[in-house]
Structure formats: C-alpha cells, structure tokens
Amino acid sequence: GAGVSQSPRYKVAKRGQDVALRCDPISGHVSLFWYQQALGQGPEFLTYFQNEAQLDKSGLPSDRFFAERPEGSVSTLKIQRTQQEDSAVYLCASSLEGSALSAPQHFGDGTRLSIL
C-alpha cells in the first residue's frame, strides 16, 4: 500500500513569505505527527494530531507555525513570515493507533525548506 506522502519535496522561499507543506498519511492511520530535522541532527517533534484534534503542539517553535488536519486525514503545516532559521527538512509521520499504544510511526520523505 501507499506510504506517507509529502509535498512539495523541495520548497525555496524568500524571507518573509508564507509557506504551506502538505502531508497525506497512510489511509486509516489515526495519529499524525510533524517533526523538524536540521542537517546532521535527529528529528525534533513539532505537533501531534489524533484524528482532527490537535492534542499536542508543544514543539512548535513560535506562533508563526500553524498546523491543521480538518477532516482527520490530510494535514497542512503552515509557516508565516518565514525566517532563515526555519530552513530544515519537515517530516510527517502517521501511526495506526492513538497515543494509548506504542504503534510505530511511519515517515514520509519530507519537505526540504530553504529560506533565502
């Protein structure tokens, strides 16, 4: 079956522009996570959805970052007024179960965001 799909794969934006990153999780997966990965580092948690509910947004670095999953499937991560430090790979992951069980998270290949 299809895995987690992210688009675009690459995004270049000028500082100050707004960007939107899309994630299509594996069909039927309840949980969806966003992570940020800097070069040479492990992914860092941004936010978590269970169906359409955003249950944890403690990792979002500022109020310029906003995520939504309105129908409990596709999710969008939006970054407003981008800054150079926002340059990173943004990874989306989904898992079958809700947070009560330690189901493995399956990752997409990410969106590489470069802010000029």
Next chain:
Amino acid sequence: EDQVTQSPEALRLQEGESSSLNCSYTVSGLRGLFWYRQDPGKGPEFLFTLYSAGEEKEKERLKATLTKKESFLHITAPKPEDSATYLCAVQAGSNTGKLIFGQGTTLQVKP
C-alpha cells in the same frame, strides 16, 4: 528532562566486520524505544520497537537489545547496503506519543 544520546556519531566498518551502536536514554516512564534507519534524502524507516528491559529483536543482520538505561543495535557481518544513519528514539509514558530522537549514528560499510 527526557533525553537520548547515541554513540559513536560516525562508524566506518569493513564489509563483514561486526560492531554495535549505542543508544543511552533517560526518560520518565519508558513506553517504547524505537530504532530507525535513514538513507540520504529519505525519511526514517522503521526497524524495531522494544518495550522492556531484556527484550531483543532481530531482522536479517540487525539485532536490537534493551536495558533500563540503554539500547544496542548489533550489526553482524555488515554489507555495503547497510550504510545509512541509524536513529534511536524513545516514547515516554507521560506524553502524547511524540518520539524523542538521538542525533543518530552514521554507518559506512566499505567493500
């Protein structure tokens, strides 16, 4: 504070030369410890989940073990195609399922 530290940062092996990667962790109530493989330009690929001390899991040339403070990923007779970055992550019992990752170990296996 929940934390994961991996060592070494980089490892070079000759084909067939077995070795181990270390993942040390501090976490309040371990719910699960995860190993992932990441190839350049790709997302992390799930390998194993370990839940309790003493547990072991195997897949081809890889074997993961878990104690109360650390996990090891043993690679037996590696091949060049095992070259990748290996990531360790923990899930704490007190949070909503987020993974806390180490910085990874980059493995290069030379033929």
